Amino acid sequence: MSKNITLSIDAMGGEHSPSMVVEGIGVVSHHRSDLRFILYGDEKKLNSLLAVNKDAKNVCRVVHTDEAIAEDIKPSQAIRNGSRNTSMRLAIQAVKDGETDGVVSAGNTGALMAISKLCFRTLQGVHRPAIVGLLPTQQGRCVMLDIGGNTECSAMNLVEFAIMGNIFAKVMLGVDNPRIGLLNIGSEEMKGREEIREAAQIIRESSLSLNFQGFIEGHDIGAHKVDVVVTDGFTGNVALKTLEGTAKVISKFVKDAVMKSLLLKLAFKFAPASVAEMREKMDPRKYNGAMFVGLNGVAVKSHGGADAIGFATAIETAADIISFKFNEKITKELELLHEKNKTEQDIAI
Amino acid sequence: MSKNITLSIDAMGGEHSPSMVVEGIGVVSHHRSDLRFILYGDEKKLNSLLAVNKDAKNVCRVVHTDEAIAEDIKPSQAIRNGSRNTSMRLAIQAVKDGETDGVVSAGNTGALMAISKLCFRTLQGVHRPAIVGLLPTQQGRCVMLDIGGNTECSAMNLVEFAIMGNIFAKVMLGVDNPRIGLLNIGSEEMKGREEIREAAQIIRESSLSLNFQGFIEGHDIGAHKVDVVVTDGFTGNVALKTLEGTAKVISKFVKDAVMKSLLLKLAFKFAPASVAEMREKMDPRKYNGAMFVGLNGVAVKSHGGADAIGFATAIETAADIISFKFNEKITKELELLHEKNKTEQDIAI
Numbered sequence: 186m187s188k189n190i191t192l193s194i195d196a197m198g199g200e201h202s203p204s205m206v207v208e209g210i211g212v213v214s215h216h217r218s219d220l221r222f223i224l225y226g227d228e229k230k231l232n233s234l235l236a237v238n239k240d241a242k243n244v245c246r247v248v249h250t251d252e253a254i255a256e257d258i259k260p261s262q263a264i265r266n267g268s269r270n271t272s273m274r275l276a277i278q279a280v281k282d283g284e285t286d287g288v289v290s291a292g293n294t295g296a297l298m299a300i301s302k303l304c305f306r307t308l309q310g311v312h313r314p315a316i317v318g319l320l321p322t323q324q325g326r327c328v329m330l331d332i333g334g335n336t337e338c339s340a341m342n343l344v345e346f347a348i349m350g351n352i353f354a355k356v357m358l359g360v361d362n363p364r365i366g367l368l369n370i371g372s373e374e375m376k377g378r379e380e381i382r383e384a385a386q387i388i389r390e391s392s393l394s395l396n397f398q399g400f401i402e403g404h405d406i407g408a409h410k411v412d413v414v415v416t417d418g419f420t421g422n423v424a425l426k427t428l429e430g431t432a433k434v435i436s437k438f439v440k441d442a443v444m445k446s447l448l449l450k451l452a453f454k455f456a457p458a459s460v461a462e463m464r465e466k467m468d469p470r471k472y473n474g475a476m477f478v479g480l481n482g483v484a485v486k487s488h489g490g491a492d493a494i495g496f497a498t499a500i501e502t503a504a505d506i507i508s509f510k511f512n513e514k515i516t517k518e519l520e521l522l523h524e525k526n527k528t529e530q531d532i533a534i
Numbered sequence: 535m536s537k538n539i540t541l542s543i544d545a546m547g548g549e550h551s552p553s554m555v556v557e558g559i560g561v562v563s564h565h566r567s568d569l570r571f572i573l574y575g576d577e578k579k580l581n582s583l584l585a586v587n588k589d590a591k592n593v594c595r596v597v598h599t600d601e602a603i604a605e606d607i608k609p610s611q612a613i614r615n616g617s618r619n620t621s622m623r624l625a626i627q628a629v630k631d632g633e634t635d636g637v638v639s640a641g642n643t644g645a646l647m648a649i650s651k652l653c654f655r656t657l658q659g660v661h662r663p664a665i666v667g668l669l670p671t672q673q674g675r676c677v678m679l680d681i682g683g684n685t686e687c688s689a690m691n692l693v694e695f696a697i698m699g700n701i702f703a704k705v706m707l708g709v710d711n712p713r714i715g716l717l718n719i720g721s722e723e724m725k726g727r728e729e730i731r732e733a734a735q736i737i738r739e740s741s742l743s744l745n746f747q748g749f750i751e752g753h754d755i756g757a758h759k760v761d762v763v764v765t766d767g768f769t770g771n772v773a774l775k776t777l778e779g780t781a782k783v784i785s786k787f788v789k790d791a792v793m794k795s796l797l798l799k800l801a802f803k804f805a806p807a808s809v810a811e812m813r814e815k816m817d818p819r820k821y822n823g824a825m826f827v828g829l830n831g832v833a834v835k836s837h838g839g840a841d842a843i844g845f846a847t848a849i850e851t852a853a854d855i856i857s858f859k860f861n862e863k864i865t866k867e868l869e870l871l872h873e874k875n876k877t878e879q880d881i882a883i
Contacts, residue, residue, distance in 0.1 A: 431755075
């Protein structure tokens with residue numbers, strides 16, 4: 186059996202904390218016997234939840250704190266000394282101190298990014314960390330980054346995102362040679378913003394072993410034209426949220442149609458297998474767990490509104506990333522990129 | 535009865551031209567008796583189509599040309615002298631010469647924008663024309679601009695888009711006081727790119743009578759939080775295409791579920807009223823017709839793949855815009871904006 190993985194959990198982050206944290210751990214422990222957890226948060230609440238969830242109790246240890254990061258706190262406030270004893274900060278610090286292998290939190294995204302950056306620092310060779318997430322497509326799931334870390338990005342930032350996304354897709358999608366695309370407003374070479382065209386050129390001229398497909402457009406995400414969608418954090422965030430919003434619109438149209446027809450209502454009720462499969466595909470909980478890539482430590486952000494199933498998905502994302510030695514692999518690829526660039530600069534001099 | 539409106543039609547643009555052009559005119563003429571058309575294109579083909587479509591024949595005149603703008607031509611090539619006799623160029627020129635009131639084309643978007651800009655020039659007070667379109671939401675339709683005209687925009691460009699979008703929404707959605715939002719990655723004041731924050735400030739401090747709702751996020755589009763979504767042409771294009779792609783993904787999930795269950799298949803077949811209503815709401819043809827706003831002339835772009843119903847929608851968009859004296863209203867509002875800015879600059883000096 187492989188070595189156990191220990192995760193620190195910010196047990197007080199998220200709308201449904203801490204109950205969804207304990208329940209989520211219970212769910213995960215059914216099929217992942219290699220996971221152990223240190224929960225940071227209100228001891229009394231956590232112990233009473235663990236008392237009625239033996240599956241979770243067997244794999245958890247609680248570290249008490251009665252402080253938590255507020256949902257509306259700014260990143261700059263989150264990294265001040267005053268937040269040292271919050272459940273989020275303690276959970277991140279445990280990774281830094283080598284007590285745990287990674288952290289999962291459903292708390293304030295900006296605070297989690299800021300504290301993780303402060304404690305972990307960026308990975309060697311990475312100029313900007315990014316947030317990477319999974320999206321539903323016609324053929325399964327794809328990976329997109331950056332989905333909110335950096336509102337503006339240089340060509341080199343985008344190239345680094347492509348490298349990190351490539352490895353993330355290998356782990357999370359199990360694809361051998363992920364197809365990578367740069368999100369743009371046309372597939373022709375001359376289209377779009379300068380940094381995107383420059384990033385495409387750097388990738389094409391590099392010795393990186395990326396399966397680069399060039400530019401893709403918004404509709405290509407759903408069509409699964411690529412496995413990795415590379416973009417800046419502003420565009421990625423808008424695309425992700427537009428996708429979520431549209432899924433809700435179409436679901437509402439279908440629901441309205443079903444509610445207006447007794448026949449359809451009955452058919453939906455008595456066709457459980459195919460309806461269940463459809464619901465499963467559309468279930469946002471299956472896409473939960475955005476990761477901060479490019480940091481010298483593993484930090485996974487669960488959706489703030491996640492329930493136990495959603496939180497369990499985020500935990501598994503963190504575990505998979507750690508088992509795969511994700512960060513070591515990124516460092517190696519980035520050495521290749523920057524080594525080549527350095528050599529070229531030397532020659533130019 | 536109000537005065538007749540005459541539209542020039544690029545009859546050779548689009549995948550299904552010229553048949554969908556003639557059929558589309560036939561469809562529109564059933565309920566719009568005030569429209570007349572000059573069709574630019576292959577006389578032989580057009581006359582044989584009109585011979586079997588009396589509704590269209592009664593309201594059309596054909597001007598022959600055997601030249602057309604290619605789908606893959608670049609905007610810079612489209613404005614050269616060599617393209618003077620193409621159906622698109624002639625249709626636009628007719629508006630400029632005062633023969634017609636506006637132009638509709640399903641041809642090459644870049645070419646249409648470039649030739650329209652060249653012939654019409656920008657409207658007084660507009661720094662950058664934009665492309666505006668309609669999107670489906672949970673409560674109906676909303677307006678978004680820019681959806682592809684300008685990959686980068688200044689704060690003042692965005693403010694001008696807000697003014698033009700406001701008037702477009704009044705015409706196309708029939709809303710008295712449209713709610714306007716700037717697309718961003720968070721609703722807090724400090725979020726997002728600088729030009730977006732600056733645009734919000736200019737609108738708030740102006741004497742413009744805009745119903746400004748501040749920042750919105752991607753999911754707010756589908757939730758219909760605002761009637762007008764203001765953004766740069768890069769982000770707008772990505773959001774629009776992501777929305778289209780996601781609608782296809784969800785529709786496929788539903789279709790798959792229906793095909794796998796005989797019960798659901800039958801229910802969908804025998805519940806025609808509510809299913810028809812759902813299909814109607816999801817029908818992309820109902821959202822066809824993107825307009826170039828900010829030009830001193832009316833040019834409407836139909837989707838390249840539009841059929842007769844889609845092309846009919848684009849024709850109606852052009853007709854509505856012309857009846858409403860859209861451009862005159864924009865000019866007046868922009869005078870207000872720039873007058874105030876000028877006064878402030880004078881004071882500053």
